[in-house]
Amino acid sequence: MMLRRADKNDIDRIAEMEKICFPEEPWSRDMVAAEFSGLNPSRYYIAEEDGEILAYAGIWLLPPEGYITNVAVHPQERRRGLGSQILQKLIDEGLAEGVTDVTLEVRVSNAPAIALYKSFGFEEAGVRPHYYQDKEDALIMWLHQ
Ligand SMILES: CC(C)(COP(=O)(O)OP(=O)(O)OC[C@H]1O[C@@H](n2cnc3c(N)ncnc32)[C@H](O)[C@@H]1OP(=O)(O)O)[C@@H](O)C(=O)NCCC(=O)NCCS
Structure with missing residues (x-):
């Protein structure tokens, strides 16, 4: 497995992973492409093996704050430490x-992700009511380093 910085050539495959990992509300290809347009302060990484993406994740770097946009591991590759x-x-x-303070939003029902973030020391800091399209609330989490 290789962990490397993602670039524009990865847009299509990341968009495919979006559909697999977030079937309820995937980012469109345009939304993924916007992250690589240079307009956003974003940085993405992918874990790949034999040319296949196993996981990807992104952060907006706004020192001293960072905003994690996405962390996603292919369903067949979960619970092997890739997310961590x-x-x-x-x-x-x-x-x-x-970046010393990192924040993110996560669905209140997303127990695996919340457990992952808590294992890194992220703490619950509030709720954004009806944040997602299906009206589910988002939990706001922060990690202060
Ligand atoms: C959340 C997600 C990224 C975790 O990835 P992963 O590679 O399976 O995570 P890891 O193997 O590194 O697990 C690290 C820790 O997270 C917690 N965790 C991960 N999956 C869990 C689960 N299904 N149930 C409970 N705890 C879980 C555990 O504490 C785990 O440590 P352990 O395996 O030693 O018990 C993955 O489930 C995923 O892609 N989900 C769909 C996309 C998503 O919801 N992303 C988050 C959006 S905010």
């Missing part, structure tokens, strides 16, 4: 850029 590895990469790269 790629999240650690985002945090390390953020720290290198002066």
Whole structure:
């Protein structure tokens, strides 16, 4: 498995992963492409093996704050530590850029993701009511380093 920075050539495959990993509300290809347009302060990483994307994740670097946009692991590759590895990469790269406080939103029902974030020390900091299209609330989490 190789963990590397993603670039424009990965847009199509990341968009495919969006549909697989977030079937209820995937980002469109245009939304993924916007992250690589240079307009957003975003940085993405992918874990790949034999040319297949196993996981990807992204962060907006706004020192001293970082905003994690997405962490996604292919369903067949979960519970093998990939989510932790790629999240650690985002945090390390953020720290290198002066990001000491990291935030994200996660569906209140998303127990696997909430457990992952808590294992990194993220704490619950509030709720955004009806944040998602299906009206589910988002939990706001912060990691202060
Ligand atoms: C959340 C997600 C990224 C976790 O990826 P992963 O590679 O399976 O995570 P890891 O194997 O690194 O797990 C790290 C820790 O997270 C927690 N965790 C992960 N999946 C879990 C689950 N299904 N149930 C409970 N805890 C879980 C555990 O504490 C785990 O440590 P452990 O395996 O030693 O018990 C993955 O389930 C996923 O892609 N989900 C769909 C997309 C998504 O919801 N992303 C988050 C959007 S905010």
